[in-house]
Amino acid sequence: MATVSFPTHNSGPWLTAASGFSKPAGTRISTYFSKLHLNFGKIEVASLQKKKQRWALTRRQLTLLGAFLTPFLLMTIYFIYRQMAPFGTNSLLTVDLGQQYIDFFAYLRRAILHDPSSIVYSFANGLGGEMLGTWAYYLLSPLNWLLLLCPGASLTTGVFLLTVLKYGLAGLTFAWLLDKTTQQTGFQAVTFATAYALMGWSIANQLNIMWLDAAYLLPLIFYGLYLLMHTGKWRTYVVWLTLMLIVNYYMAYMICLFMILAFMWLAVDQFTNWHHFWGQTAKFAATSAVSGLLAAGILLPTWWSLAQSKAQYTVTTFKWKFEFFPPKMIAKFFMGAFNFDQMPSGTANLFIGAIALLGSLFFFGDHRIRLRSRIAAGIVTGFLALSLCVQPLDLLWHAGQFPVWYPYRFSFVVSFWLIWLAAQTLTADFEPGWLAIAVVTVIIAIGAAYVALNLKSFKFLQLNLVLLGIFFVVLALGLTTLPVKHHWIYPLAFFVIGVTEISANAFVSLNNISYVSQGEYGNYTNELQRLVNRVQKRDDSAYRIGKTFLRTKGDAFQTGYAGGGVFSSVLPKSTPAFYGHIGSPDGDGFVEYSNGTLVTDSLLNMKYYFQQKQLSGALSGTSMLPASTNKADLASYRAIGQDHWATTYQNPYALPMGYAASDQILTLKNKTADPAQYQANWLAALTGKTTDQKLYTAKNFDQVTFQNIAQQTKITGAVLQRKNLLKPAKITLTFTPTTNDAYYLTFGSTVNPDNATFILNGKTLDQYKTYRNTIMVSAADHAKGKQQKLTIQLKKGSLWLENFTLYQLNTAKFQRAVAQLKQQPWQLTKHSSRYFSGTITSRHANQVLNTSIPYSAGWHATVNGKAVKTYKTIGMFTAIKLPQGKSTVTLAYWPPLLNMGLLISGLTLIGLTGGWWFVHRRRP
Numbered sequence: 001m002a003t004v005s006f007p008t009h010n011s012g013p014w015l016t017a018a019s020g021f022s023k024p025a026g027t028r029i030s031t032y033f034s035k036l037h038l039n040f041g042k043i044e045v046a047s048l049q050k051k052k053q054r055w056a057l058t059r060r061q062l063t064l065l066g067a068f069l070t071p072f073l074l075m076t077i078y079f080i081y082r083q084m085a086p087f088g089t090n091s092l093l094t095v096d097l098g099q100q101y102i103d104f105f106a107y108l109r110r111a112i113l114h115d116p117s118s119i120v121y122s123f124a125n126g127l128g129g130e131m132l133g134t135w136a137y138y139l140l141s142p143l144n145w146l147l148l149l150c151p152g153a154s155l156t157t158g159v160f161l162l163t164v165l166k167y168g169l170a171g172l173t174f175a176w177l178l179d180k181t182t183q184q185t186g187f188q189a190v191t192f193a194t195a196y197a198l199m200g201w202s203i204a205n206q207l208n209i210m211w212l213d214a215a216y217l218l219p220l221i222f223y224g225l226y227l228l229m230h231t232g233k234w235r236t237y238v239v240w241l242t243l244m245l246i247v248n249y250y251m252a253y254m255i256c257l258f259m260i261l262a263f264m265w266l267a268v269d270q271f272t273n274w275h276h277f278w279g280q281t282a283k284f285a286a287t288s289a290v291s292g293l294l295a296a297g298i299l300l301p302t303w304w305s306l307a308q309s310k311a312q313y314t315v316t317t318f319k320w321k322f323e324f325f326p327p328k329m330i331a332k333f334f335m336g337a338f339n340f341d342q343m344p345s346g347t348a349n350l351f352i353g354a355i356a357l358l359g360s361l362f363f364f365g366d367h368r369i370r371l372r373s374r375i376a377a378g379i380v381t382g383f384l385a386l387s388l389c390v391q392p393l394d395l396l397w398h399a400g401q402f403p404v405w406y407p408y409r410f411s412f413v414v415s416f417w418l419i420w421l422a423a424q425t426l427t428a429d430f431e432p433g434w435l436a437i438a439v440v441t442v443i444i445a446i447g448a449a450y451v452a453l454n455l456k457s458f459k460f461l462q463l464n465l466v467l468l469g470i471f472f473v474v475l476a477l478g479l480t481t482l483p484v485k486h487h488w489i490y491p492l493a494f495f496v497i498g499v500t501e502i503s504a505n506a507f508v509s510l511n512n513i514s515y516v517s518q519g520e521y522g523n524y525t526n527e528l529q530r531l532v533n534r535v536q537k538r539d540d541s542a543y544r545i546g547k548t549f550l551r552t553k554g555d556a557f558q559t560g561y562a563g564g565g566v567f568s569s570v571l572p573k574s575t576p577a578f579y580g581h582i583g584s585p586d587g588d589g590f591v592e593y594s595n596g597t598l599v600t601d602s603l604l605n606m607k608y609y610f611q612q613k614q615l616s617g618a619l620s621g622t623s624m625l626p627a628s629t630n631k632a633d634l635a636s637y638r639a640i641g642q643d644h645w646a647t648t649y650q651n652p653y654a655l656p657m658g659y660a661a662s663d664q665i666l667t668l669k670n671k672t673a674d675p676a677q678y679q680a681n682w683l684a685a686l687t688g689k690t691t692d693q694k695l696y697t698a699k700n701f702d703q704v705t706f707q708n709i710a711q712q713t714k715i716t717g718a719v720l721q722r723k724n725l726l727k728p729a730k731i732t733l734t735f736t737p738t739t740n741d742a743y744y745l746t747f748g749s750t751v752n753p754d755n756a757t758f759i760l761n762g763k764t765l766d767q768y769k770t771y772r773n774t775i776m777v778s779a780a781d782h783a784k785g786k787q788q789k790l791t792i793q794l795k796k797g798s799l800w801l802e803n804f805t806l807y808q809l810n811t812a813k814f815q816r817a818v819a820q821l822k823q824q825p826w827q828l829t830k831h832s833s834r835y836f837s838g839t840i841t842s843r844h845a846n847q848v849l850n851t852s853i854p855y856s857a858g859w860h861a862t863v864n865g866k867a868v869k870t871y872k873t874i875g876m877f878t879a880i881k882l883p884q885g886k887s888t889v890t891l892a893y894w895p896p897l898l899n900m901g902l903l904i905s906g907l908t909l910i911g912l913t914g915g916w917w918f919v920h921r922r923r924p
Contacts, residue, residue, distance in 0.1 A: 060179060063186055067175030067193035072168030074198070074503050078510065084160055085518040091156040092163060093516040095343060096405075097207040100567045102521070103554030104138045105147050105155055110560050113148065118833035121858070121893045123544070123562035124554075126575050126591050127604065128854045132895045133305025133570035136298050140247050141213045152529070153522030162209060169216035171197035174419075177219040181226055183427045187495035192356065192423045198502045199419070200351030201412040203509045204338050208406060214251035217244045218258075218416055225259055229266040229280060234287045241288065245295035249302055254397055256288070258413040261380045268376035293908040300901030308572040308856075313588060314400040318392050326389045330447045331458045333357055335472075335505035336465040339512040346460070348388045348408035351505050352415050354469070354476035355498045359422025361443060362480070365436035366425045377421060384414045404589065428485050437481050444473055465508065472501045523624045524551045527645050528610075529559045534641060535608050535648065536561070542657040542831045543607035544852075546596055549646075550628035550768070553592050564593025564604065575854065578876040582682075583675030583746065583776035585768045594629040594768040595775045598636060598653060598742055598809060599679045599695065602818050603686075605852050607654040609634060611647050627766040633742045635782040636811075653818045658826030658889075660842050660882060661850040662688030665873045675746065675776050676807045682874060686850060687817045695814060696807045699743070701733045702787075709794070720792075720799045730793040735806060736785065742809040743780040743788070748802025749773060757793040765790075774803040826851070826889065834893040842882040849880040849889055862890045 080087045093102055111118045111131075118124075122131050143162055150158035175193040178184040184192060197215070205211050217240060224237030241259075244252040263284050267277055292299065324347065331337055332350040342349075352360075360381075364374050387393040388408055395402065397410040432440075448470050455463060475497050482490065528551075535545065544562040547555070556563030566575075567590040576586035584595040596606060611634055612625035625645055637649040668685040672678055680695035704715065708729040712718040715733070722729040737743060749772050758765035760779065767777060780788050792799070826849060828838035840849055848871070853859065855872040861880050862868065864887050871879045880889060 059186070063179065063189050064172055064175050066187075066190040067197075068168040068172040070190055070194045070499060071171040071197035072164050074194075074499075075167045075506065076164050078507055079160060079164070082510075082515075084515075085156040086154070086160065089518050090515050091518045091521055092159050092207075093156060093521055094207050094513055097159070097209060098516040098521070099552045100554060101138060101209060102155060102159065103552055103557040104134065105144070105158065106559070107554075107557040108139050108144060109147055109151065109155075115560075115833060117835065120895050120898075121834040122557075123833060124556035124560065124566075125568070126566040126571065126854070127544070127564055127593075127852065128562070129566070129572065129575070130305055130856060130858055130893070130895055132298070132301045132898065133309065134568060136246075136249055136302040136305075137570055138210050140298070141210060142243075142247065143213075153518070153525050156518060156521060159209065163206060163212070166209070166212040166216060167197050167202065170202065170212070170219075173216045173219040174416075177223045177226075177420075178423055180223055182423050184423050187491035188426070189423075191495045191498035192419055194499050195353045195356045195502050196416065196419050198506045199412065199415040200332060200338065200349035200505065200509070201415055203351075203506050204342065204349040205406060205409070205412075206510070210248055211251055211409070211412075213247050214244065214255060215412055217247070218255055218413065221255060221259065222262060222416075222420075225262055225284070226266065228283060228287060229263070229270055232283065234283065238287050238291050238294070241291040242294040245291060246298050249299060250399075253399055254410040254413060257397060257410075258417075259288070261383065265373070265376045265380050269370065269373040271372070290908060290912070294905055294912075296904040296908070297898070297901040297906075300897040300904070301895040304857075304896045305570050308574075309570045310401070312573045315395055315402060316400075318395055321391055322389050323391050323394060324389060326385075327447075327450055328457070329385075329388055331451050331461055333447070334451060334461060334466055334469040335501060336462065336508040336512075337458070337460055338509040339460045340514075342460055344405045345407060348411035348414065350388075350411060350415060352419055353498055353502045353505070354473040355426070355480065355494065355501075356419045356422040358440060358444070358473070358476050358480055359426040360418040361440045362430070362432055362436060363421040363425045365432065365439065366430070367433075368429075369424065381417065381421075384417060388414065426480055430480070430485070431483060432481055437477075441477065444477070448473070460512075468504075469501075472497065520624075521551075525558060527624060527643075528555060530643070531610050531646055531648060532559045532561045538640075539607070542605070542828055542836070543654065544605050545608045545610065546593060546601065546606040547610040548594075548627060548629050548631045548634075548766075549610070549612045549623075549625035550592070550594065551626065553590050564596070564606070565591060572854075574875055578874070580773035581670060581675060581678045581874075583679075583774060585771035585775060586773065587770065592628070592768050595777060596631075597679065597744060597776055597778070598633050598811070598814060599683060601651055602653040602655050602814075603682065603852065605654055605657055607651050609637060609649040609651065611649065613642070613645055613647060628768050630760065630766050630778055632778045632783070633781040636742065653815070655818065655821055655852075656825040657828065657831075657836065657853065658838075658840070658849050658851040659821050660824035660826075660840060660844075660847045661686040661821060661879075663846045663848050663881070664688050665850055665879060666848065666871055668874055670874070673774065674803075675774055676744065676805075683814075683817050687820055689817070692813065692817050695810055695817075696744075697810065699735065699806045699808050701735050701806060703734045705732045707731070715801060716803070716805050718801045718804075720794060720801065722794060722797050725797055728793065730791055733790045733792075734787055736787045737780055737783045737808075738785075739808075739811075740782045740784045741811045742778070743783075744807045744809065745777045745779050745790075746803050746805045746807065747771075747775050747777060748800070748804065750800045750802045751804055754795070755799050756795055759791040759793070761789055776807075779806070835891070837888070837890040839886060839888050840882065841886045842884050845884055847882050847884075849882050851878050851880075851891070853878045853891065856893070857896050858893045860892050860894065863887050 079092070083090045085091045107122065107124060118131065120131055122129065125131060125134070143165055146161055147155065147158040171193040174196040175189050178189045178192060202212065202215055220240040221237065221244060224240050227233045228237045244255055267280055271277060329347050329350065332347050335351060337351060338349060363369070364378060387397055388411065394408070403409055451458065451461070452466055455461060455466065479493055479497060532545070544564060546564060552558070553565040553567040556565065569589055571589055571591070576588065576591050579586035579591040582600050585592045611631065612623050612627055615623055623645065634649055637651050639647055640650045641648040662685065665685040668681065670678060672681065676696040680693050683695060684690060684692035701715065708723050708727050709720050709731055710723065720731060752771065753767060753769040758767070765777070824841055824843060826838050826840045828836055830837045850873065854876060855870065855878045859870055859878055860867065861870050863880065863883065868880055873879045878891070
């Protein structure tokens with residue numbers, strides 16, 4: 001055959017002889033076009049593969065988006081249905097969220113935007129207190145920056161946004177974990193994520209909004225540990241655990257305990273040899289320690305704060321016992337197993353939905369999973385179950401303290417664990433054997449039967465909800481055991497059944513809770529803010545404000561003034577102890593200055609007072625300012641302003657924040673449980689005059705009458721008994737002041753509104769109802785010659801008149817003492833929340849600068865530029881010894897251990913950065 005010679009000009013190399021064309025021309029051309037077609041085919045296939053990759057990425061993104069939006073939208077729709085602000089007249093404020101956290105949120109805005117000095121110390125914190133402990137427990141969520149957009153009464157809108165966002169983020173991060181570590185995708189991943197985001201723990205603790213950060217950070221921390229164990233990469237674990245330690249140390253502590261359990265399970269699952277195991281253990285311990293060191297800037301000052309407060313209530317003795325009959329926990333796996341009564345006490349909130357519950361049970365019979373892994377998971381599950389009912393383990397999870405309300409706060413890790421196990425098992429290739437199905441069915445049937453037969457013992461459950469729960473279990477059991485799971489209907493049914501049940505539980509459970517209306521919160525807050533603004537515009541000196549009405553004990557945080565009440569888990573123990581001494585209500589986590597006298601108002605610098613007006617006619621009883629106390633001694637103060645709702649008074653006896661006083665105050669020891677005598681001893685130690693110890697005089701009532709109560713010859717300490725239990729019983733006491741002095745009653749802890757109704761001069765005696773020590777109640781002032789009539793109506797069969805006494809204040813002696821102390825004031829030239837500077841003249845030797853600033857190791861003093869020691873007076877306040885003559889004195893606050901913590905965190909970060917740079921620099 002003849003060959004064809006192709007011209008070489010204008011030809012590429014492939015056309016020359018050098019290109020190897022030695023075959024006949026037709027063959028060569030055919031081969032070329034075949035190769036060309038093949039190349040185009042490869043290009044087309046590659047293009048299709050890229051499109052599939054783009055589709056896979058889009059599907060993953062849709063899964064994550066669905067995992068976020070499903071819980072986010074479900075809860076948003078429910079809150080709109082309940083008309084929560086900004087979509088109606090209600091709010092999400094309830095229990096502690098409405099009585100405590102909302103005030104801290106208002107403080108956060110004010111501190112960041114208007115008063116940065118209050119970030120470390122605030123005089124809205126009771127009589128004054130450090131704030132880093134408060135930030136660490138309540139306020140360091142990264143989402144709280146949204147609150148800066150919500151001023152005043154619109155703060156409830158910020159709470160709404162925070163709540164639904166945290167639900168959505170919990171779903172998102174759990175779906176992220178599943179995407180990275182399991183075969184779960186699409187509808188099934190969204191279902192598990194929604195079950196986690198809306199688990200019973202989240203619904204029950206939605207009001208503890210600062211805890212919800214743990215729900216969305218836990219999956220990220222667990223994923224970090226998973227990476228550490230499987231690849232040795234540590235950064236993800238360290239970053240998220242550090243963030244959790246900073247955001248909320250309390251929840252972080254529980255997560256750290258759970259990480260130890262998770263590490264044990266992963267170590268067993270990944271076990272190859274002991275050398276490898278000990279290497280993993282060392283990495284886990286080291287990286288966990290690094291997280292702690294990085295968070296030291298927050299943890300160390302917080303530890304100091306806790307040492308003054310919450311740590312002092314740690315339980316040191318316990319008994320190895322069940323706190324209740326363990327099978328009672330089964331009831332909490334049914335929907336709607338929550339109501340208000342479950343908040344102060346009850347079993348753990350464990351609802352996760354039927355699908356997740358069944359999946360967690362099937363895990364232990366799934367032969368695709370190593371036997372050792374299932375055994376290890378069983379041990380972890382057993383430990384968690386015992387922690388929910390055995391006292392010492394319960395205490396372990398709560399850092400040695402029994403929770404005050406909201407029991408078993410760590411149950412979110414239990415729910416996470418169960419849902420995680422379910423996600424490992426309920427995959428597309430899951431085919432349970434008949435034995436596994438039978439065992440799981442029997443377990444579920446026994447649990448359901450136990451709950452149904454003992455329904456009367458579970459007042460939080462209703463029969464129709466139990467039956468509905470059983471219905472969902474049957475649906476879930478049928479669905480998860482289907483042999484065919486690859487049809488598109490299966491994941492859709494999985495989603496519909498799972499999300500419907502978990503949503504129904506959220507809606508039913510939250511319907512059992514009542515909320516503060518937007519008007520109740522907003523109207524009160526706006527009025528109090530107006531009152532505070534008027535006083536602060538008038539007077540920019542250092543003083544405190546008292547009031548006779550109350551929405552929360554954190555009103556001072558809410559509207560930005562120095563007050564006398566607070567409700568906080570990090571309240572120093574010395575503060576409630578002091579309030580108990582002076583006759584004002586106190587508890588382990590709260591104080592309320594509702595029972596101030598002329599004496600305590602003066603010594604505590606209560607310069608202004610707000611009193612609600614008594615409206616008449618059709619508006620009677622409709623005040624937006626609910627009364628919290630009776631304060632007749634306001635008659636001794638001067639009214640300086642009023643509006644439609646309240647009157648503002650100025651206290652002429654209010655002492656400055658500091659003044660020269662006798663050094664006897666440094667050695668005063670409390671030797672009395674009588675608040676009247678305590679106040680007198682306190683004032684006498686300041687003036688140095690023992691005669692001032694006779695400030696109060698006990699008085700007898702003029703007349704006492706009994707109705708349906710046996711006659712008593714002595715009132716104080718008497719036990720009043722109903723004669724006829726079916727008839728009303730009351731005692732009426734009268735007295736007529738012979739002077740215009742102030743008169744006070746003392747009530748022991750048993751003489752309270754729960755046991756009796758108190759009526760003074762025909763009107764109900766307003767009084768804060770919770771107190772555990774003897775309180776002082778203002779009864780009369782400037783009432784010379786006017787008969788005072790007190791009626792006590794018994795609510796129960798008997799009443800112990802514990803420490804029930806009438807006292808008369810020697811007003812003239814009190815006025816002389818105050819005038820003496822006012823002669824040598826600390827004249828402040830500069831002051832802020834954490835800094836005071838001014839001059840004072842000490843006219844006599846052995847005098848001290850006595851302040852009403854609560855004592856703390858964080859306060860540092862200088863006198864004439866030289867550092868001096870501070871002293872604690874009456875176990876509560878700060879004093880400084882003075883040289884004779886004129887001195888310049890400064891007090892500045894800085895949180896103890898903050899500098900050390902920041903140094904440790906900084907050095908750790910520098911060390912990690914340097915190590916990373918060194919390793920990467922040495923890589924070729």
